[in-house]
Amino acid sequence: MKKLLLLSGLTLALAACGNTTEEAQSEETHEPAEESAEHDHEHVLDINLTVDNETDPSIISVELLKEDEAYEADRVRFEVQEPETEEITWLNAEHQGDGVYTAKTAEVEPGEYSVTAHINGPEDLHEHTEDIFEIE
16 A cells, blocks of 8 residues: 555656646746745745846846855746736746756746746745846
8 A cells, every 4th residue: 555655646746747848938827826924934045036138038037045055946937927917927947057047038028027936946945036127
């Protein structure tokens, strides 16, 4: 019975981790995560979120540090939300090295957006930071 339970859990975990190139580049729509008292947790990462409008298309970037060292996350995504329509575009970030992750904003029309970086790491780590940016 224990083997069956372990095998089922392992199969579920492997199925959930599947990510083809097509999925990574697709536009996803999800409801924004609501903050609540139940979601209160201690931040272990220093997160620096920026947008570079000097490139075409603009690039969203996040630098992750843990105890002043570059942090390598399992997954980084950017939630780009238009304040007026509340329409959300999800962008999967690419690892550039030294704790830096970026995504091009080719799918996003110019304007002001709420950008949230979602960082997933080992041991159920999920952190995020949000700021308002002008995307050109």
